[in-house]
Amino acid sequence: xxxxxxxxxxxxxxxxxxxxxxxxxxxxxxxxxxxxxxxxxxxxxxxxxxxxxxxxxxxxxxxxxxxxxxxxxxxxxxxxxxxxxxxxxxxxxxxxxxxxxxxxxxxxxxxxxxxxxxxxxxxxxxxxxxxxxxxxxxxxxxxxxxxxxxxxxxxxxxxxxxxxxxxxxxxxxxxxxxxxxxxxxxxxxxxxxxxxxxxxxxxxxxxxxxxxxxxxxxxxxxxxxxxxxxxxxxxxxxxxxxxxxxxxxxxxxxxxxxxxxxxxxxxxxxxxxxxxxxxxxxxxxxxxxxxxxxxxxxxxxxxxxxxxxxxxxxxxxxxxxxxxxxxxxxxxxxxxxxxxxxxxxxxxxxxxxxxxxx
Ligand code: ATP
Numbered sequence: 001x002x003x004x005x006x007x008x009x010x011x012x013x014x015x016x017x018x019x020x021x022x023x024x025x026x027x028x029x030x031x032x033x034x035x036x037x038x039x040x041x042x043x044x045x046x047x048x049x050x051x052x053x054x055x056x057x058x059x060x061x062x063x064x065x066x067x068x069x070x071x072x073x074x075x076x077x078x079x080x081x082x083x084x085x086x087x088x089x090x091x092x093x094x095x096x097x098x099x100x101x102x103x104x105x106x107x108x109x110x111x112x113x114x115x116x117x118x119x120x121x122x123x124x125x126x127x128x129x130x131x132x133x134x135x136x137x138x139x140x141x142x143x144x145x146x147x148x149x150x151x152x153x154x155x156x157x158x159x160x161x162x163x164x165x166x167x168x169x170x171x172x173x174x175x176x177x178x179x180x181x182x183x184x185x186x187x188x189x190x191x192x193x194x195x196x197x198x199x200x201x202x203x204x205x206x207x208x209x210x211x212x213x214x215x216x217x218x219x220x221x222x223x224x225x226x227x228x229x230x231x232x233x234x235x236x237x238x239x240x241x242x243x244x245x246x247x248x249x250x251x252x253x254x255x256x257x258x259x260x261x262x263x264x265x266x267x268x269x270x271x272x273x274x275x276x277x278x279x280x281x282x283x284x285x286x287x288x289x290x291x292x293x294x295x296x297x298x299x300x301x302x303x304x305x306x307x308x309x310x311x312x313x314x315x316x317x318x319x320x321x322x323x324x325x326x327x328x329x330x331x332x333x334x335x336x337x338x339x340x341x342x343x344x345x346x347x348x349x350x351x352x353x354x355x356x357x358x
Contacts, residue, residue, distance in 0.1 A: 003029040003155060003187040004050060009059030011045050019045040021211035022059070030185045032178075034202030036192055038234070042211040043191040047157050050189065051080045064154065078155035083163050085144035087132040093119075093143050094128040100151040111150075118149045138169045145177075149184065156188040162197065174200060195235050199223070207231050229353040232279050232346055238311050238322045243278045244350065247271045260317035261296050266342050276356065279346035282311065282324040286339040295337035296321070300330055314338065
């Protein structure tokens with residue numbers, strides 16, 4: 001059963017900004033879905049519409065099968081964690097955790113019964129009497145999550161909750177969030193603009209741009225089969241190589257050409273002649289020091305050493321080409337030959353920027 005159902009929803013702000021445009025999406029019960037996209041693409045607005053903090057311009061939302069229009073925000077059985085955690089600075093950790101239940105007039109003994117296990121689970125048991133400004137960023141983040149777990153709604157909405165943490169803490173909190181989801185199995189909508197966070201946390205990702213959904217899929221589908229040039233470019237570090245060019249055919253042999261690059265296509269290629277964009281991820285080149293019939297001659301310009309792998313910046317006559325390799329033997333200034341792994345390349349229509357199926 002779907003936990004949240006969005007049907008054709010749009011949000012236009014009074015100044016005319018179209019923050020969310022005709023979005024339809026089903027979020028399954030217990031699913032961890034990540035809303036991901038660049039700053040300003042409408043992720044937070046979508047979350048606020050679901051939470052009932054903003055009003056829809058058009059479309060409808062169902063929560064647990066009920067039309068959300070008939071539900072006040074407090075009756076939607078959900079809770080939102082914000083980027084800045086929104087803790088009450090003058091209340092202790094305990095009172096922050098208790099706040100939502102107190103507001104619902106839950107008896108004190110029951111509140112305590114709920115807070116104790118959650119605070120132990122999150123490592124906050126020793127900190128219950130502290131005020132938020134006496135906590136580290138990670139601890140504050142845990143209090144915000146704890147508040148959500150104490151209230152225990154069916155739906156968790158998390159708006160960039162890790163963005164104020166340093167890199168190490170982000171990684172460990174990511175792990176923690178995944179474990180919490182495993183234990184509590186709540187429907188979770190997690191907003192981020194960070195591709196790594198999205199890929200590592202989401203069971204499914206919903207990729208947004210300019211108020212639209214561009215693709216919904218598992219991390220593997222999104223990375224290996226991007227349906228749009230935008231998705232191909234958004235995921236992957238270093239980013240995918242994109243070459244605008246054309247397919248030319250001569251005596252039953254096709255090749256892709258782009259200025260200096262001319263690569264014969266494999267025999268089973270059925271791409272038709274005309275303009276097209278070729279995408280090759282940095283890890284999808286075969287790098288040789290000798291030429292082959294399908295290779296591009298290049299010179300190695302720069303090596304970025306990541307420790308476990310190397311990012312290699314090559315140059316042909318016109319293009320900078322990024323590659324990635326775990327080998328250590330490369331030398332700047334030397335010629336190399338790059339061959340695409342044809343079963344891993346991506347083709348995009350020049351006009352629509354959508355994936356061209358082969
Ligand atoms: P970020 O990752 O930076 O938080 P986002 O993807 O969450 O961005 P939103 O905050 O949903 O994006 O904003 C979507 C668009 O709506 C942006 O262009 C933003 O400027 C605009 N916007 C948001 N709130 C309002 C408002 N109250 N009035 C007018 N425009 C708004």
